[in-house]
Amino acid sequence: MDQVPPALLKKLRHARSIAVLTGAGISAESGVPTFRNAMTGLWARFNPEDLATPGAFRRNPKLVWDWYQWRRQLIAKALPNPGHDALARLEERFADFTLITQNVDGLHRGAGSRNVLELHGDIRRNKCFDENGAVDGWMPADDDGPPRCPRCGGWIRPDVVWFGETLPEAELDAAFAASRRCDLFLCVGTSALVHPAASLPVEALRHGACLVEVNTGETPLSEVCDFSLRGPAARVLPALVSRL
Numbered sequence: 001m002d003q004v005p006p007a008l009l010k011k012l013r014h015a016r017s018i019a020v021l022t023g024a025g026i027s028a029e030s031g032v033p034t035f036r037n038a039m040t041g042l043w044a045r046f047n048p049e050d051l052a053t054p055g056a057f058r059r060n061p062k063l064v065w066d067w068y069q070w071r072r073q074l075i076a077k078a079l080p081n082p083g084h085d086a087l088a089r090l091e092e093r094f095a096d097f098t099l100i101t102q103n104v105d106g107l108h109r110g111a112g113s114r115n116v117l118e119l120h121g122d123i124r125r126n127k128c129f130d131e132n133g134a135v136d137g138w139m140p141a142d143d144d145g146p147p148r149c150p151r152c153g154g155w156i157r158p159d160v161v162w163f164g165e166t167l168p169e170a171e172l173d174a175a176f177a178a179s180r181r182c183d184l185f186l187c188v189g190t191s192a193l194v195h196p197a198a199s200l201p202v203e204a205l206r207h208g209a210c211l212v213e214v215n216t217g218e219t220p221l222s223e224v225c226d227f228s229l230r231g232p233a234a235r236v237l238p239a240l241v242s243r244l
Helices: 006-014 024-028 054-059 061-076 082-091 107-111 169-181 199-206 233-242
Strands: 017-022 096-101 116-118 121-128 156-160 184-188 210-215 227-230
Touching: 006 210, 006 233, 017 024, 017 082, 017 169, 017 199, 024 233, 054 061, 061 121, 061 156, 082 096, 082 107, 082 233, 096 169, 116 169, 169 199, 184 199, 199 210, 210 233, 227 233
Parallel strands: 017 096, 017 184, 096 116, 184 210, 210 227
Antiparallel strands: 121 156
């Protein structure tokens, strides 16, 4: 993106409420492989759905735990990129700013973003499979499976949303509320295909928001966006924020 449209800058400068939805594209620029692209090496023979469902965990908890431990090692090496940093700076300019993310890597918080709604959880956290409650510590793992919950002895699992599970109700409700009240909705690095997150920009548009897309290619949203900025988020977002 060589130039930021003046009309977009005007919309941003006069906005009172901003909502942002980010997807895998912004994290890929930090070296975080997308969910399906992480199926390499020892994991290439598996389908993602075979390792990310409650049923898969019940059948082979150790396999699923080991897969997520491997993904955690990959994510631990990643750092926020200029796109993450630009969104954190943008938040500082607005009293009403909501960052909604489909990513589970925690890079937005690492960049300094504060009001973050993690629709799919955070891979760095754990919870009890039986109680569904957060777990900070745990009993040691054994040869048969992952660590155990210190409260009930159930298996520990990553605090992410698996296939077949519903998104956290409080976060989803807050995301829709932010989408309905915002003046400008920014979609960054998301395919706009995965629901219910893909409904958020449509909801914002229905309530009169200016819809802006940042992506390297076209998505189903492109034809209804007020502005489509083509390019990587790590380049487009800093250029946009620096001109405000």
